[in-house]
Amino acid sequence: MKLLETPLMTRTSSLRGLAFLTAFALTLVRAQAEIRETxxxxxxxxxxxxxxxxDFLFYIILFLTGVAFIGVFFAMILFLIQYRYRPGVAAIHTHGNNALEVVWTTIPAVIFLALAIYGNEQWSKMRRQTPPANALPVAVVGEQFGWNVRYPGPDGKLGKMVAAKISKENPFGIDLADPAGLDDFTTYNEVVFPVGRPVRLYLGxxxxxxxxxVPEFRLYQDMVPGRVYDFVWxxxxxxxxxxxxCNQLCGQGHYKMFGKLSVVPELDYETWAKGKTPPPVTMTGR
Amino acid sequence: MSTTTLNHSIESHGHDHAEVTGWRKYIWSLDHKIIGLQYLFTSLGFLFVGGGLALLLRWQLAYPSTQVMANGDVGNPLSLPFINPQFYNALFTMHATVMVFLVVMPLLIGAFGNYLIPLKIGAGDMAFPLINELSYWVYVFSGVLLLGSFFVAGGAAASGWTSYAPLSSVSAYNGTQIGQSLWCVGIFLNGLASIMGAFNYITTIVNMRAPGMGFFRMPLAVWSLFITAFLLLLAVPVLSAAAAMLFLDLNAGTSFFNPANGGQPLLWQHLFWFFGHPEVYIMILPAMGMVSDILSIFSRKPVFGYRAMVYAMVAIGFLGFIVWGHHMFVSGMNLVLSAAFGVSTMVIAVPSAIKTFNWLGTLWGGSIRFTTAMLNALAFVLMFVIGGLSGIFMASTPVDIFVHHTYFIVAHIHYVLFGGSIFGIFAGIYTWYPKMFGRMLDENLGKIHFGLTFAFYNLCFFPMHNVGLGGMMRRIADPTAYEHLRALQPINQFITLAAIGLGFSQFVFLWNFFRSLRHGKPAGKNPWNATTLEWIVASPPGHGNFEVTPRVYRGAYDYSVPGAPRDFIMQNEPEPSDSPQGKVAGRKPVTAG
Structure with a gap:
């Protein structure tokens, strides 16, 4: 950023900028920042x-775009210095160069297409790979403004979820005829995942x-009402x-629609789950 | 009506409406220049309104009124208690709405489009002057409705400028009463104004070019507005239709978008982004065109790769219509579809790259004058490059799912829309102000304004990339509510202070703008020694623009032609029979013009 400003800024603005930066630095020191691991x-x-x-793809793109930016930036600075107005020196009269046009069309086209293909491959890999058989199924249903979470009981199976049945009384759209759902238990704004074990999400x-x-999971999925998303794991x-x-504006309370998410050792998860009992009959979220 | 009669009536019209004089001129003049200035003043006014909304929401992010202090007290001593979460949602919704529909589009298309198109193509006025004026007043009315919605019961619309349904389509969900409906009406009317402008521009450019002004002799500013007009004509009606449907959902019991009654929320997203992505280019193409011309003027060099620039803009126009799905990668899109949108999105980056390289090519070998206009144009290029490159991250689906709806995307859009469009607009104002008002803007004040804006702009928006990567969501009224974001709060305060600096720097511009109206140096016809037709007439040009319709003999960029007596040859200067026509390329000294 500093690089960006130096060549074009006037002297006045750099002085003021400096004063402001100092003020900012003070704010940074005074602020009661909580410790973050990174x-x-x-x-x-x-x-x-x-x-x-x-992350790998992110760094590839960061590298490519970084190189492109540095190239453009330095070329520009170089031209601005070298071709600044000097009395008696005229500009070169040229309307362009077709060979150059071809070169700088082809190179970015190849790079961008390669990126598109590679990115798409990664995306298909993430989405197509079916979750392993031992995956823990967890249903998460959003509402204004909180998270209903449903876990399988001792049978390890979640009751069938039907998007059309999702309602105030039946937040998970549970099919009451499905016996697998009878032992399921629910939590509100509390998610616990076992470490090392795949988790398959049913989102609604x-x-x-x-x-x-969840930024630490590099995971974002919209939950459009009227649909159950079953491919995220x-x-x-x-x-x-x-x-x-919640990362899709959902109304007044959007800013505080968050839940606690803990990743714990498998044994701790089992203990936690054993302490939970299924809600009677209607299986509401709360 | 046959083509001949149409052409005839358009050609003869130029002076058929009488000149309106005095104060009435600014209310009901049909002169494209006055309408351009009306657009300019109104949208600059809205710029300050939109900026004010931005500062309020930035203040809330730095010092949230909803914050619970360490000692259990509610509220931060510096917070503004009237910013509650609902009002905060209205703030960012209306900030974006104002900036997109009432500032950037009207400035680029309404102000510059109206002012420059007829002058640059050698026409006396627009093809449909009455519709032109009507378009302005409909725009004003849409602005009044949109801003007025702050004062109705329940407050202004609060479901984001994207107004995703069913949040937007059910009052109980979004917490407003009539604000959202007013938003729909405002957007509908605003779209009507855009459509009226668009077909007017297209008709004017196709039919009313001066003799000799072939399409490939038009300056890039005109080309860009021409292409933009087509985008408007094809994209805006879709938004208008969507707004009408949303209005019906809210008020007439229909259920286009609410799944509870069989509607489809994704329908809204498809309609909105089918408009929304061309809209992104609507808001940048005219700035690209103007900046191309400005770089050429102040490098004293022809635009590098003029035809490539035109084709690149046409390509952007086409491709802009098939990339909208990348806004919906996260909605659970079919893999084949997301692959197609991913590829088209990467491909649309190619013409942008071509334009960037050609801008650099224009600088290469030039004789560069660092006027305020030029500095703003250079900032445009550099900031647009950052904004364009950060877009690559979102074009790649796996990375998009990580950065989507974080501050990374807020940084991205502001690098394109402020770093791009607004710097382009400033460059345009500093360039054409002398033509509009007959006086020069003060260069020293201009450079102070530019320096401050450039510095604060980057201090404000660059760190948003970082907080976004750090996991900060957009559209949350209180980042300190989240444990994982609390550590980022000092950066948020930093950004807010920079935003305040950025806002106050604009008063330098305002001072310069109004002071120079009276005290600026007289500009003369052609203060920049530029080649295009607007510079052959008086500043400001009289009613009807040209006393005699000019004849055009050359392209728009004959700068530093070897052997020419001056370093520019105007478009209406005939070819001298004895001149060695531009065959020799070399850095020979020529007499300055």
């Missing part, structure tokens, strides 16, 4: 198996569009406490 200026740590591919919404977003690779945030 730098506040960069990505949070990644704990999801799929996150590595996302009761009212408006919400979005399941993840595998947490480390334990820790995170926040499940």
């Amino acid at each position: 730098s506040v200026w960069w990505l949070p740590r990644n704990v999801n198996m799929f996150g590595h591919d996302v 919404s009761k009212d408006v569009i919400h979005a399941f977003y 993840l595998k947490a690779e480390a334990t820790g406490n995170f926040q499940l945030a």
Whole structure:
């Protein structure tokens, strides 16, 4: 950023800029920042198996765009200095160069297409890969302004979820005729995942569009009402406490629609789950 | 009506409406220049309104009124208690709505489009002057409705400028009463104004070019507005239809978008983004065109690769209609569809790259004058490059799902819309102000304004990339509510202070703008020694523009032609029979013009 400003700024503005920067620095020192495991200026740590591919692609793009920007930036600065107005020196009269046009059309086209193909491959890999058989099914249904979460009981199976049945009384759209659902238990704004075990999500919404977003999982999925999303799965690779945030504007209380998300050792998960009992008959979210 | 009669009536019209004089001129003049100025003043006014809304919402992000302090007290001593979460949602909704529909589009298309098109193509006025004036007043009315909605019961629309249904389509969900409906009406009328402008521009450019002004002799500013007009004509009606449907959902019991009654929320997203992505190019293409011309004027060089620039803009126009789906990668899109949108989105980056390289090519070998207009144009190029490159991250679906709806995307859009469009607009104002008002803007004040704006702009928007990567969502009224965002709060305060600096820097511009109306140096006909037709007439040009319709003999960029007596040859200067026509390329000294 500093690089960006120096050549074009006037002297006055750089002085004022400096004064402002100092004021900012003071704010930074005074502020009661909580400790974060990673730098506040960069990505949070990644704990999801799929996150590595996302981060890898991110760094590839960062590298390519970084090189492109530095190239354009320095070419511009160079030209501005070299071809600044000097008395008696005229500009070169040229209308262009077709060979150059071909070169600088082809190179970006090849790079962009390669990026598109590679990115798409990664995306298909994430989406097509079916979750392993031992995946823990968890249903998450958003509502204004909180998260209904449903876990399988001792049978390890979630009751069947039907989008059309999602309602105030039946937030998960549970088919009451399905016996697998009878032992399921529910929580509100509390999500617990076992570490190292795949988790398959069933995402839905009761009212408006919400979005399941956990930056440390490199995961974002819109939950459009009227539909159950069953293709999202993840595998947490480390334990820790995170926040499940709604990341699609959902109304007045949107800013505080978040839940506690913990990744715990498998045994702790079992203990936690055993302490929960299924709600009687209607299986509401709360 | 046959083509011949149409052409005839258009050609003869130029002076058929009488000149309106005195104060009435600014209310009901049909002169394209006055309408251009009406658009200019009105949208600059809205710019300050939109900026004020931005500062309020930035203040809330730095010092949230909803914050619970360490000691259990509610509220931060610096917070503004009237910004509650609902009002905050209305603030960012209306900030974007105002900036997109009442500032950037009207400035680029309404102000510059109206002012420059007839002058640059050698026409006396627009093809349909009455519709032109009507378009302005409909625009004003849409602005009054949109801003007035702050004062109705329940407040202004609060479901984002994207107004995703069913949040927007059910009052109980979005917490407003009539604000959202007023938004629909405002957007509908605003679209009507755009459509009226668009077909007027197309007709004017196709039919009313001066003799000799072939399409490929038009300056790029005119080309860009021409292409933009087509985008408007094809994209805006879709938004108008969507707004009408949303209005019906809210007020007439229909259920286009509400799944509870069989509607489809994704329908809204498709309609909105079918408009919304061409809209992105509507808001940047005219700035690209103007900046191309400005770089050429102040490098004293022809635009590098003029035809490539035109074709690139045409390509952007076409491709702009088949990339809208990339806004919906996160909605659970079919893989084949997301692959197609991913590829088209990457491909649309190619013409933007071509334009960037040609801008650099224009600078290469030039004789560069660092006027305020030029500095703003250079900032446009550099900021647009950053905004364009950061878009690559979103074009790649796996990365998009990580950065989507975070501040990274807020940074991206502001690099394109402020770093791009607004710097382009400033460049345009500094260039054509002398033509509009007959006086020069003060260069020193201009450079102070530019320096401050450029510095604060980057201090404000660049760190947004970082907080976005750090996981900060957009559209949340209180980042401190989240444990994982609390550590980012000092950066948020930093951004807010920079935003305030950015806002106050604009008063330098305002001072310069109004002071120079009376005290600026007289501009003369052609203060920049430029080649295009608007510079052959008086500043400001009289009613009807040209006393005699000019004849055009050459392209728009004959700068530094070897052997020519001056370093520019105007478009209406005939070819001297003895001149060695531009065959020799070399850096030979020529007499300055």
